[in-house]
Amino acid sequence: xxxxxxxxxxxxxxxxxxxxxxxxxxxxxxxxxxxxxxxxxxxxxxxxxxxxxxxxxxxxxxxxxxxxxxxxxxxxxxxxxxxxxxxxxxxxxxxxxxxxxxxxxxxxxxxxxxxxxxxxxxxxxxxxxxxxxxxxxxxxxxxxxxxxxxxxxxxxxxxxxxxxxxxxxxxxxxxxxxxxxxxxxxxxxxxxxxxxxxxxxxxxxxxxxxxxxxxxxxxxxxxxxxxxxxxx
Amino acid sequence: xxxxxxxxxxxxxxxxxxxxxxxxxxxxxxxxxxxxxxxxxxxxxxxxxxxxxxxxxxxxxxxxxxxxxxxxxxxxxxxxxxxxxxxxxxxxxxxxxxxxxxxxxxxxxxxxxxxxxxxxxxxxxxxxxxxxxxxxxxxxxxxxxxxxxxxxxxxxxxxxxxxxxxxxxxxxxxxxxxxxxxxxxxxxxxxxxxxxxxxxxxxxxxxxxxxxxxxxxxxxxxxxxxxxxxxxxxxxxxxxxxxxxxxxxxxxxxxxxxxxxxxxxxxxxxxxxxxxxxxxxxxxxxxxxxxxxxxxxxxxxxxxxxxxxxxxxxxxxxxxxxxxxxxxxxxxxxxxxxxxxxxxxxxxxxxxxxxxxxxxxxxxxxxxxxxxxxxxxxxxxxxxxxxxxxxxxxxxxxxxxxxxxxxxxxxxxxxxxxxx
Numbered sequence: 001x002x003x004x005x006x007x008x009x010x011x012x013x014x015x016x017x018x019x020x021x022x023x024x025x026x027x028x029x030x031x032x033x034x035x036x037x038x039x040x041x042x043x044x045x046x047x048x049x050x051x052x053x054x055x056x057x058x059x060x061x062x063x064x065x066x067x068x069x070x071x072x073x074x075x076x077x078x079x080x081x082x083x084x085x086x087x088x089x090x091x092x093x094x095x096x097x098x099x100x101x102x103x104x105x106x107x108x109x110x111x112x113x114x115x116x117x118x119x120x121x122x123x124x125x126x127x128x129x130x131x132x133x134x135x136x137x138x139x140x141x142x143x144x145x146x147x148x149x150x151x152x153x154x155x156x157x158x159x160x161x162x163x164x165x166x167x168x169x170x171x172x173x174x175x176x177x178x179x180x181x182x183x184x185x186x187x188x189x190x191x192x193x194x195x196x197x198x199x200x201x202x203x204x205x206x207x208x209x210x211x212x213x214x215x216x217x218x219x220x221x222x223x224x225x226x227x228x229x230x231x232x
Numbered sequence: 233x234x235x236x237x238x239x240x241x242x243x244x245x246x247x248x249x250x251x252x253x254x255x256x257x258x259x260x261x262x263x264x265x266x267x268x269x270x271x272x273x274x275x276x277x278x279x280x281x282x283x284x285x286x287x288x289x290x291x292x293x294x295x296x297x298x299x300x301x302x303x304x305x306x307x308x309x310x311x312x313x314x315x316x317x318x319x320x321x322x323x324x325x326x327x328x329x330x331x332x333x334x335x336x337x338x339x340x341x342x343x344x345x346x347x348x349x350x351x352x353x354x355x356x357x358x359x360x361x362x363x364x365x366x367x368x369x370x371x372x373x374x375x376x377x378x379x380x381x382x383x384x385x386x387x388x389x390x391x392x393x394x395x396x397x398x399x400x401x402x403x404x405x406x407x408x409x410x411x412x413x414x415x416x417x418x419x420x421x422x423x424x425x426x427x428x429x430x431x432x433x434x435x436x437x438x439x440x441x442x443x444x445x446x447x448x449x450x451x452x453x454x455x456x457x458x459x460x461x462x463x464x465x466x467x468x469x470x471x472x473x474x475x476x477x478x479x480x481x482x483x484x485x486x487x488x489x490x491x492x493x494x495x496x497x498x499x500x501x502x503x504x505x506x507x508x509x510x511x512x513x514x515x516x517x518x519x520x521x522x523x524x525x526x527x528x529x530x531x532x533x534x535x536x537x538x539x540x541x542x543x544x545x546x547x548x549x550x551x552x553x554x555x556x557x558x559x560x561x562x563x564x565x566x567x568x569x570x571x572x573x574x575x576x577x578x579x580x581x582x583x584x585x586x587x588x589x590x591x592x593x594x595x596x597x598x599x600x601x602x603x604x605x606x607x608x609x610x611x612x613x614x615x616x617x618x619x620x621x622x623x624x625x626x627x628x629x630x631x632x633x634x635x636x637x638x639x640x641x642x643x644x645x646x647x648x649x650x651x652x
Binding site (some may be wrong): 052054074075078079081082083085087089092093094096097098102106107109110111114159 | 554557561564
């Protein structure tokens with residue numbers, strides 16, 4: 001099976017001469033659940049931005065599902081992301097003026113490619129299925145502003161997972177949850193990604209979660225830029 | 233479609249600012265269309281001050297002067313025309329009807345118009361509206377008088393009152409025809425035209441009050457002819473000031489006009505009211521341009537208000553843009569979202585503005601007509617009105633590009649890390 005993610009000689013800087021990332025190699029196998037950790041400011045979110053094609057570098061290779069994002073045009077990257085990547089933010093994942101169901105189905109409505117992945121299921125059915133898996137099917141018609149933070153994160157997970165994208169990227173999705181909710185959320189996320197057959201890259205600075213995952217990657221260890229900075 | 237629904241929901245979510253923006257656009261649109269309405273209404277009212285008349289005939293002189301004294305009861309004629317000349321054209325085979333005017337006297341500031349009952353039968357204004365009586369009836373006797381509605385309103389006369397006509401058109405005249413008082417027999421309904429500002433008597437009445445005058449002066453004391461001694465068939469009408477003429481067939485208008493101006497017995501001129509009114513409007517119509525410029529500025533301010541409200545909302549919406557980017561929305565979608573929002577605001581503002589101005593004109597129409605003599609037609613927007621509406625929507629969409637490009641640049645800058 002091809003790698004879900006394969007980075008080769010990736011370099012990225014926001015400002016010239018101040019490299020944030022310099023990763024000689026990083027690979028994530030398809031279906032793997034990877035725990036990516038590092039202290040705040042170590043470039044975790046930046047790395048996720050590069051892997052999902054929101055940010056762009058010209059140096060190195062960013063192969064996602066066998067395709068090199070570096071060689072794509074911006075609109076190709078947007079389409080690729082919409083179709084193949086599910087993204088969960090740390091907080092405030094939802095569009096405040098849409099209902100839970102509208103938020104979940106938004107990625108499918110914006111991306112025709114993603115919609116095709118529903119395999120003939122209607123949007124409403126697909127939303128209900130993925131919501132049921134995450135235990136929020138009773139909330140579909142609610143306004144998202146009425147939800148607790150834990151419920152909001154599940155809605156975000158449902159949106160990331162609808163249409164079974166190959167890659168799910170979660171950026172500290174549990175940092176605003178208390179301990180019990182945290183474990184519960186991760187369990188649900190695992191079940192859902194497993195059912196969808198998705199690869200999961202889960203970013204956190206909370207190492208207590210690490211044992212739950214197949215593998216852990218310490219960003220500072222693979223990132224030469226942070227070593228340089230530490231040395232300087 | 234998705235983006236349209238997003239734009240719609242997003243606007244709904246920011247109810248207060250959305251409403252304020254829509255209302256400010258609506259007010260500018262209403263003002264713009266309102267001014268346009270008043271403008272066309274004023275022009276319409278003006279050019280329909282008199283209708284159904286093909287030619288106005290008077291003694292040769294300025295055509296504007298003829299228009300002013302014959303239609304607007306302003307200024308005065310330099311010369312009269314003989315009754316014979318009038319009869320010549322009144323009997324002309326191509327002529328349907330005529331309305332003679334004999335001017336020169338007044339009653340407390342209001343012009344006295346000597347005419348015949350043809351006036352009440354044929355005179356038309358605002359396309360096809362005829363003179364109507366609010367009270368009383370057409371004059372029959374020599375000393376019967378009919379009053380325009382402004383006269384009645386100002387001087388509080390009623391049918392049966394006796395009034396005295398003054399010689400000349402100044403309010404401070406010292407010569408009046410006190411020996412021959414007139415009786416009010418009729419009061420005209422309001423027309424919102426200069427018809428309202430006149431006092432109407434018969435041509436015989438005009439002749440009667442001057443019967444004992446000679447060489448432009450009043451009779452010597454003791455030589456007055458008492459009113460009760462004057463009989464209609466003893467009166468000989470010698471001259472009138474002007475007359476309105478209607479042809480049997482419109483095609484004859486120009487031929488008749490030429491015939492009048494080349495009339496050999498007397499130097500006459502004939503003007504076509506529509507042409508003369510349009511000419512006059514051009515000379516006094518510059519004020520409408522100034523009004524329009526002011527209104528355009530109001531509209532610009534309204535649109536800038538929308539720009540400000542959209543632009544300032546962007547900061548709160550950085551998060552929203554980051555989410556949209558994360559789920560695959562490209563720059564085009566982000567831009568079209570904001571452009572659609574401003575487009576929707578402009579459309580909503582225009583629709584509300586149109587509703588507002590129509591509601592308002594519907595309510596205000598009778599009041600404006602009463603107060604200002606200005607008839608505002610409640611009709612679909614003029615072509616200029618449609619151009620304005622289209623301009624509002626198009627500029628709304630164009631203005632949307634400003635916040636849209638800013639939002640797109642924010643989204644590029646923020647990537648996925650936008651804080652709330």
